[in-house]
Amino acid sequence: MARPRRSDDTRQLLVEEGAAGFLVNGYHGTGIKQVLDAVGVPKGSFYNYFDSKEAFGQAVIECHSQCIQRNLAAAFGSDADPIAGLRVFFERLTAEFAENDYTGGCLIVNLGAELEGSTVLRESLSAAFRAWRDRVAEALRAAQELGTIRADIPATELADLLIEAWEGAVVRMKIDRTLEPLHKCLARLLDDYFRP
């Protein structure tokens, strides 16, 4: 299908507005119309940017995944020690949650809990989760080589546990409106179980 020329800036604004909407109201609770209205795009123009709401959801998840990767790169860039980098990454997330008054949480766990029917979106979430896990595993592997993390469990397994426990703690944070689950998750795993 031929399409009119589109503005990449507008597409990006729609994706960012979608991410904000999905985070607070979920995928099903976020109407395309409200996203278009917020960005000031006429109602009929949505299909100039995306084939479907599902394709839009996919773009939002991919954008969020890239955001996690940028945050990881920034956190690891700030310190040569991989565990210190991981702490910076989680501390920045924690500060952001506190700023947002414990609402929102993590788009991946929110959509992972919500979405059932769409294979496309499930695969996007799976790829986002895996990319995150892989980068955290890389840091844990480097720490294993430095001897600052136990080396008897594969780094990938430690990363899976850390991220899944973190995601559960983020939901608990939202329910109880406190950062305590996040602090405890890192204290139990990074500061204790993962020690050499």
Place this chain on the structure above:
Amino acid sequence: MARPRRSDDTRQLLVEEGAAGFLVNGYHGTGIKQVLDAVGVPKGSFYNYFDSKEAFGQAVIECHSQCIQRNLAAAFGSDADPIAGLRVFFERLTAEFAENDYTGGCLIVNLGAELEGSTVLRESLSAAFRAWRDRVAEALRAAQELGTIRADIPATELADLLIEAWEGAVVRMKIDRTLEPLHKCLARLLDDYFRP
């Protein structure tokens, strides 16, 4: 406000239908009308049973919490060893997830991730989470006294970590359609970190 006499059975059927709907379609994605239709209750009768959709949501969460408590009691009843009881509890959940083809997952984490605005529902979820955590902590404490679980970390903290990691693993199971995250979560925590 005076209310007509209501049937407790019908109320319970509405709650069960609501739980099934919320699990798959979320709170916002489940219409009161579809719940009433499924149970065969006339549209106008909803307010004979519940003050609002929020009160209905609260009843669904409380019913789900009681269901977790019954499942815990049944699992612990089947074996004198508290850790064996915990394993039975999680194995039964795992078997149920597999039967449902990895869809649905856990109502508490799904609604915890979805719901933002309602204090009433957040408090219901918090109470459900805490009741679950408390019963698991009780089993872990008994195991600590038997010497089958490490006693240097409070049982409540171990229970928080176990349930939060489990909830994160349940979301990952939904995304990846595999039981592996659940098995790994128990292997890493119950079979390793929690050992004396």
